[in-house]
Amino acid sequence: MPHAISLAFICFALWLLLSGHYVPLMLVLGLLATLFVVAIAVRMEISNREGQPIHLLPMVLSYWPWLLWEIVKANFVVARCILTPALPIKPTLIKVKASQKSRLGKVVYANSITLTPGTVSIDIKGNEIEVHALTRTAAQDLKRGHMDRRVTKFVGSN
Amino acid sequence: MFVAATTAILITMALALVRALLGPTVYDRILAVNMFNTKTVLLIAVLGFLSGRPNFLDIALVYALIAFISTIAVLKFFEYGDLGQSRPSRAKRRQT
Amino acid sequence: MTMAAIDVLSWICLVTGGFFGIVGGIGLLRLPDLFSRFHAAGVTDTLGAGLILIGLMLQAGWSLITIKLVLILGFGLFTSPTATHALAKAALHGKVKPRLSRKGT
Incomplete structure (x- = not known):
């Protein structure tokens, strides 16, 4: 209600x-x-905790600015890759672990991955997200799990 | 200065169109059309400012909504072969 | 004075946004396979669109127009990953294999 x-x-x-x-x-x-x-x-039963995550509102203020800054940084990296004549890309497929428990948390994490250029989430199987990364450094940055921890903090423990 | 932004958007749209024409697979074409759509939204918005008629923004907003739905609809059509495919039943979804 | 500063700032935003849009377009043409092209499309969808809309917001000032621009920007940021993900999944089901660099991890 x-x-x-x-x-x-x-x-x-x-x-x-x-x-x-x-x-x-x-x-x-x-x-x-x-x-x-x-x-x-x-x-349609979409007006629930998952379809309308109002409990996340206070945390949005700290998560979105961080995500926007990550997007800006990633954009510059990808733009430099595209504009370099030699095209220094190394496309890789990696699997990253999603430590969020709820489906909402996983969706937030996967969408954040896709939103940052240089990494695109392709598939979710259980706790693992399959990610296509444009460069090796982008893949390694993601593997370090900083974004994963941020998202887990953002959606809370549930 | 709006003219510069308009020109840049038009160049991007032209590049996206080239990819849509070249695209080896149908997914390349959908990706190019999707990018063309987002650029169209921007073009409508900038043209509204250029011609001094901010009412264009309503059109841009509606276009953004329709573009997203059309992309998803086309993808669904290519994946299932028909648009009326119902989603997995609720009882099944609740278990997972 | 502040008006002129805001004007200059919005011009910078519009021009950089247009530049990133063109970069995305070039990437769409240059990158070798579908899955790399997603990243190029991501550049135009996020920073290109974002900077152009922010430039327009600075021109509009505080009004209903700005709110509409914010809505367009927010809607774009919410839908573009969804569309990209749907496209990637459909492409995988459609037997399109990503071309990977030789020494994959």
């Missing part, structure tokens, strides 16, 4: 921001649309 309420709140805030209409009739129509969407979400 708290997730349905938060979903309704987010949807209505989004509606207010995007529509720019503040006449009573339009507000009521927007509210009806919001309730309709929430009803569908509840019926």
Whole structure:
């Protein structure tokens, strides 16, 4: 239930921001649309802890800036690789261990891997994520498990 | 300066189109089209600023939503051969 | 004075964003196989798009326009890994093998 309420709140805030209409009739129509969407979400059983991870909100502030900085750094590495005429790439497939227990945590980890250029997560089997890395250094950086620990801290122990 | 950004985006779109035409496998083409789509979103946004009509941003937002769904739909079509394939049943998913 | 500074900053963002977009496009053409090309597409999707949108945000100032730009950026950052992952998995199922460097680990 708290997730349905938060979903309704987010949807209505989004509606207010995007529509720019503040006449009573339009507000009521927007509210009806919001309730309709929430009803569908509840019926689809996606308005739960996994589909709406509001418990992660406080930690987002420390995780996202770190991830953005990692993305910027990785971008420069990949851009230099592409622009070097000799094309110094060594594509490798590696398996990294995901220490997160929940599926949400694994998804966050795999998406973070894909979001940083230079590493793309291809497959998840149990606790292992198969990663395609563009360079040897990118693969080694990932194997060191810094990002894994950050994600585990981010999603908490569950 | 918006003109410079527009030019850069158009060059990128041209490069993506070349890859879409060359692409040895269908997945290369999908990747190129996906990149073309993200660049289209940016192009619409920048053109909105260039022509002084920020309402273009709504179109860009909707285009971003549609582009993502179309990519997933095309991939699903190539993987299963039809779009109506239902996902694994809930009871089965709960066990895992 | 501050207006001029913000203007210059947004120009820098727009031009660098465009540069990274072109780099991604070049990578899409130059890299040898599908799985390496994902990385090139990642460059345009993250830093290229991000910098251009940040440049536009700086031009727009505090308004509804900025919020829409933030939404576009956030949506892009959430969906691009999903699309890439779906593509990689579909390619693996479609019997496309990644070309690896000879001494793999």
